Amino acid sequence: MKQLDLHLAIDDGRIVCRSCEADICAADENYKLHALCDRKPLTEAGPLINDPAQYVDDDLEFRQFYCPGCGTLLENEVIDTDHEPVHDKQLLE
Numbered sequence: 001m002k003q004l005d006l007h008l009a010i011d012d013g014r015i016v017c018r019s020c021e022a023d024i025c026a027a028d029e030n031y032k033l034h035a036l037c038d039r040k041p042l043t044e045a046g047p048l049i050n051d052p053a054q055y056v057d058d059d060l061e062f063r064q065f066y067c068p069g070c071g072t073l074l075e076n077e078v079i080d081t082d083h084e085p086v087h088d089k090q091l092l093e
Contacts (some may be wrong), residue, residue, distance in 0.1 A: 004089055007067070007074045015089075022069025032085035035065040035074055042078060 001011045008024075008031065009016050015024045015031045025034040042052050045062040052060045059081045065074045077086055 007072055008089065010091070017067040017069055017072060017074075019072045020067060020070035022067055024068065027091055030085060030087040031089065032065050032075065032077075032087075034068065036068050036071070037085070038064045038066070039081075040064070045076070045078065 001009045001016070003009050003018070004015065007018055009018050010027050011021075013027050015027055015029070016022060017024060024031050040062045042060045042062045043049055052058075060078055061081045063077050063079060063085065065076075065085070066072065067074055075088070077088075079086065
């Protein structure tokens, strides 16, 4: 098993949760598309976050991605509501 980050690893060509070893997806896929996702207003990202409408015209949201096996928080991201999750963990060949 090769560690990908604090919560994810690659095992036999698959991304797995390091906490429960749940198989999430193939190593070349965006794991966020297979994780549980909680979509929230950006202001819920923390007490120091202001309403983004003060700074940008885009509709932004705060997303949290969780392991589908054990519920471990895998990642947070702030992104336009119309965009797919960022594919931030890609393997170089």
